[in-house]
Amino acid sequence: MSALPWWRDRRRLGWLIQLAVGLVVLLAIALLLGNLERNLTRAGLRLSFTWLNDPAGFDIAETLLPYTAQSSYAMGLLAGFVNTLRVVVVGLVLATVLGVASGAASLSRNPLLAGVMRTYVEVVRNVPLLLQLVFWYFAVFLALPAAAEALRLPGLTLAKSGVFLGPVSLVNGELSGGWRLSLELAALLTGLVVYSGAFIAEVVRGGIISVPRGQWEAAASLGLKPTTTLREVVLPQALRVIVPGLNSQYISLAKNSSLAVAIGYPDLYAVAETTLNQTGRGIEVFLILLTVYLGLDLGISLLMNRLAHLVRIRER
Amino acid sequence: MGPWRALVATPADTALTAVLALLLGWAGWGIFGWAFGRAQWLVVRANAATLMVGRYPEPQQWRLWLLLGMLVSLAGVSWGLLRGRGAWPRNDRLAVAGLGGATLVLPPLLALGAVNQLRLLLLFALLLLLRWALARWSGHPAVLRFASAWGAVWAVAYLGGLWLIAGGLGLPTVRPADWGGWMFTLLITSLTLLLALPLGVLLALGRRSELPLLRWLSVAYIELIRGAPLITLLFLGQNLVGFLVPGGLAPDRVWRAAAVLTGFAAAYLAEAVRGGLTAVPRGQMEAARSLGLSSALTIRHVLLPQALRVALPAMVGQCIALLQDTTLLSIIGLFDLLGTARSVLANPDWLGRYAEVYLVLAVLYWCSCAALSMGSRALEQRLSISRDRATVPPSTPSPTAA
Structure with a gap:
């Protein structure tokens, strides 16, 4: 029986591959962390959370x-x-x-x-979500009328000053009452x-x-x-x-x-x-x-x- | 029961139909009144070129026209080769009608110059001509020889396109900071996709590997990336890469963002591919192994062809998601289509014209995404995967943004 050459031995090959991948990953991480350490020290920003x-x-x-x-x-x-x-x-x-x-x-x-x-x-x-968001904000909500001409739906009032849930009243040109968003x-x-x-x-x-x-x-x-x-x-x-x-x-x-x-x-x-x-x-x-x-x-x-x-x- | 009868099947149905019809009519009337009354479409007309190519210098824009011509020719030839000789099926007629309508109606509507209108018409004619010619002579031996090298032609053309856009090697350089608009969106999406696909396949294989280290690393990477919002990863790319590489070696902001998008898309594509891998029966692997195929050959010739076919709809879904996710580049200050639109709207001349511009963008994105998913459905049928055999849902955009 001739010995199996190492490159056809599944088990040994598996270990070799893992060793190689592990080494490469470790090396990459070490390199990045080393750079990080050097660059942060140079910028005077050593890792710390005390600034919080x-x-x-x-x-x-x-x-x-x-x-x-x-x-x-x-x-x-x-x-x-x-x-x-x-x-x-x-x-x-x-x-x-x-x-x-x-x-x-x-x-x-x-x-x-x-x-x-x-x-x-x-x-x-x-349609991309971000496009929808800017559309809602800039084209719809920012275009709402002022408080005096607010859109009044049952239980919901929409105006430039905000969206009000619940009953609201107009006092001195300002909407008050309800829950403002x-x-x-x-x-x-x-x-x-x-x-x-x-x-x-x-x-x-x-x-x-x-x-x-x-x-x-x-x-x-x-x-x-x-x-x-x-x-x-x-x-x-x-x-x-x-x-x-x-x-x-x-x-x-x-x-x-x-x-x-x-x-x-x-x-x-x-x-x-x-x-x-x-x-x-x-x-x-x-x-x-x-x-x-x-x-x-x-x-x-x-x-x-x-x-x-x-x-x-x-x-x- | 016909569809018309179903509208009024019961009194409740009749009432529902009436209410809905009234609401739809009211909304339609409102939109109609806005679009032809209060809306001021001049902003789109005046900025059409900017929205397409951003701040790309005008004297160099002929390069983009050349690129468009190249893409149209390649598309026409591919289309003809794919169809072969015979009638034009329904999808083709739809595509011709849609493209033709757009080519005839949009340029005058946008008040493009006569030269550009003529260019677009000629490009459309070129597309049809090549589609027809290649289909007509698709059986010719010379065409067959040519078709076998077709993938390489596309690859060379892609690199040529990059050269045309970026310049260098004899052409004046145009810096990435000056790329923008729809062109930038398409460029960054295609580039990211091309790089992320092999990476995603490798990650998916790693996740199913028998080697524990590869499996753990793949799982950790995929789950970490999928757990974080895209915007935080772009934040990492824009603000921290400078710290992670030796001083002064950090690449341009555009390339950093492209790298982050690639890593992001790879994690999601890996999950799509994994769905396909699990659909391949174990017996296939065992059969390949008992035939004496090595692991690499088994993966290449047995596992991947079957898995990718099943995973195709989910992968196209991820492509659509990626196209939509490129809008996030506008948050970090790059000029993709949305970023370009926002810079146009920041101009005091166009104050408050949000609805007009964003609506046009929405239509453009919608058409592109819908075309992608329609193309994927056609491809599925061609690869004859029946819907019920696929274990992954049909291609639909996945919500991966953020």
Whole structure:
């Protein structure tokens, strides 16, 4: 028996390849870190996080926290994170409502309704989100009329000074009362909800289609109404398909909220950019951003996995 | 039940139809009134060239016309070779009608100069001529020999196109900072895609490798990139690359952004390819191995051809997402189509003309994305993948932006 040459020995070759790849990766990392170390030292910016306690010195247009220009950078970043969280949480709820409604409606027997919903999905998915956001902000919300000629819908008042939920009154040419959203927040929420809603609609549609026709027919022959069938028979089964799809859409929404910077809403990324401009602490700011967004994704995934566990089919 | 009957099947349906029709009519009337009344389309007409090529110096723009002519010729020849001799199928007639309509209607609408209008008409005629000629003589031995080297022709043409845009080697140089508009968007998308495809395939193979180190590295890379918003990665590219390379060696901002986009797209393409890899039955690998094929040959001739065919729709979906994601370059101050539009709108002459410009951009992006997904569907049919056999969803843009 002749010995196998080493280049045909799968096991040995495998180890050799891993050794080579490992060495190259280690070398690259060492090289980059070495450069980083040298360059940071030269710029007098050695890695540290103590600057987070320094006063930030910039204002944040809207915040839920007691933040002022004298507060620390850490507080500013936290205020930005709370703003991000606000958009993500409200956006998730609204996008889910819109997505489920339009996903179900796109399967309607009424061809006009189904057609409108299909058109909505096709238009929104083929236009970049950032373009949609700047359109909503600059072309729609900034073009709103002044307070005196505000657009009044039931429970919703739209004017240049903001979007008001609930009853409002006009006092001295200013709108007051209700719950005010800034135009930036309103535009960001509208854009994100309309965009994510279209993707969620496709997820929901796919989930409903995945339920066999026989289930509809069986429910119909039991005398259930179509809406009852959808709610009691089809959706519980469709959810198994829908929930994992929703998970990735929710994560996309969380990541997409960072586009807020383009329309001036002070989310985490926008505050981080200002922080970088003032401190020059690029590495630290990037590490903070990466950690927070990865944490946000992980949090959404954990919640959705719990949900997937809840909606699983329980066999008798 | 016909579609018309379904509109009024029950009283509830009738009411719903009536309400929707009223709403649609109201919205349509409003849009019509705006488009032909209050909207001032002069901003688009006056900036058409800027939106197409950005600040590319005018005396050098003949190079871009030449590039367009080259692309049109190549497209016409490819189209003819692909179809072969015979009738023009429905898709082709649609494409001709669409392109012809656009060539006839858009230039006068945009008030382009007579020379440019003539150029566009000639390019359209060239496209049709080449499509017809190549299809007519597609069976000729000389054409067949030529067709076998066609991939190489495209590759050479791509490099030639880069040379035409950038200059050097005898042509005056045009710096990347002066590239812009739709041309820049298409350039950066195609370049990124070409570089990201092989990288994505390697990452997908790494993720399914039997070697633990390769697997871990691939998984770590893919998940890290997919977890972070694109804008934070572009932030890394713009602000930190200067620290990671020896002083003064950092490449131009455009190239740094292209590198980040490539790494980003590769992670997403890897996931699309992985979907295709899992669809190849284990028996295929075992059969190849028992025939004595080496790992490299098995991957090259057995695994990838089958996997990529299944993964095609998802991969095209990622291409569409990438085209849309290039708009983020406008946030870091580069002049892609959206960035160019924003710089036009920052000009006091065009104050407040947001709706007009952004609507035109939306139509342009929409048509490009829709054309890509239609092309992918046609390609799928040609590769005869039946929809129900594919384990990955049909090509649709994925929401990877940010």
